[in-house]
Amino acid sequence: MTDSPTEQTSPTPEAARAAMAAQMPFVREALTELVAFRSVHSTPGLEKDNADAAAWVVNSFREVGIPVEPHVTSDGSTSVIGLREPAEGFPTILLYSHFDVQPASDVENWTASPWELTERDGRWYGRGAADCKGHVVMHLAVLRALNELATEFPDVSKVGVRVLVEGSEERGGYGLEDLLAEKPDLFAADVFLIADSGNDALGVPAVGTALRGTAPVTVTVETLDQPMHSGQYGGAAPDALLSLIHLLATLHDDNGLVAVDGLDSDARWEGRGPDAATFRHDAGILDGVDLLGEAQGLNP
Numbered sequence: 001m002t003d004s005p006t007e008q009t010s011p012t013p014e015a016a017r018a019a020m021a022a023q024m025p026f027v028r029e030a031l032t033e034l035v036a037f038r039s040v041h042s043t044p045g046l047e048k049d050n051a052d053a054a055a056w057v058v059n060s061f062r063e064v065g066i067p068v069e070p071h072v073t074s075d076g077s078t079s080v081i082g083l084r085e086p087a088e089g090f091p092t093i094l095l096y097s098h099f100d101v102q103p104a105s106d107v108e109n110w111t112a113s114p115w116e117l118t119e120r121d122g123r124w125y126g127r128g129a130a131d132c133k134g135h136v137v138m139h140l141a142v143l144r145a146l147n148e149l150a151t152e153f154p155d156v157s158k159v160g161v162r163v164l165v166e167g168s169e170e171r172g173g174y175g176l177e178d179l180l181a182e183k184p185d186l187f188a189a190d191v192f193l194i195a196d197s198g199n200d201a202l203g204v205p206a207v208g209t210a211l212r213g214t215a216p217v218t219v220t221v222e223t224l225d226q227p228m229h230s231g232q233y234g235g236a237a238p239d240a241l242l243s244l245i246h247l248l249a250t251l252h253d254d255n256g257l258v259a260v261d262g263l264d265s266d267a268r269w270e271g272r273g274p275d276a277a278t279f280r281h282d283a284g285i286l287d288g289v290d291l292l293g294e295a296q297g298l299n300p
Helices: 013-021 024-035 047-063 133-149 174-182 240-249 276-283 293-297
Strands: 068-072 078-084 092-098 118-120 123-125 160-166 191-194
Touching (some): 013 133, 047 068, 047 078, 078 174, 092 133
Antiparallel strands (some): 068 078
């Protein structure tokens, strides 16, 4: 008597890749629609674009089976949040992204309209195509693929999925912070997956475990009772802007490392990173300009 073969409860990598490949037409169509919204938060005249982008996100995630709802936050932006409950014994994963984008500034200097998805040399361009509308669409494509795979591998639909799509990340996102403090249950999950990042090379997957953060600080420097003419008082009379420049210069040492008391920079990445030539190319560092900090020691 022989044991019966073990039932396959999750898709193979090959099946998963095939399911995702089948979603690429959807990805392009959806990204074309989402990029078209001029969803720059807190910009007068773009209120409808932001509202329409939020509505598009709500409808799109509901279509793939995630019962999301819009939440207007304290900064006036809309965060789209929802949960597909997990089956008993299965975890919940939170998928984070944002639909707001940076301003397009001088549109006339763009190669193509920032609000129109265009293809050049096999890559797609448009405001937010990478940061972070592309990741919104990626999550939708994955959920669509999982829905297809669930007919053969039902366990994939048992994992809980919480969706969080923010509407003011590019402006600091304090509205989301206030919502978190007010309603923490909206954010409950076992794992957070933030797709607002990238990889070092095309076709090479990457997982980021930590990112630098930001902290807004207001610094006021006062040196004179009132503005004075530089030709008459310049030199001996301390200039506030020059003093501020000197203060900012003390934040890093001559090697580019952080020099602020209490902010240690002795941590070392033990993994594999890009070589110096690849890093310079990807960052667009000009010839003759040196890398900063410990990066100067990268292998050439």
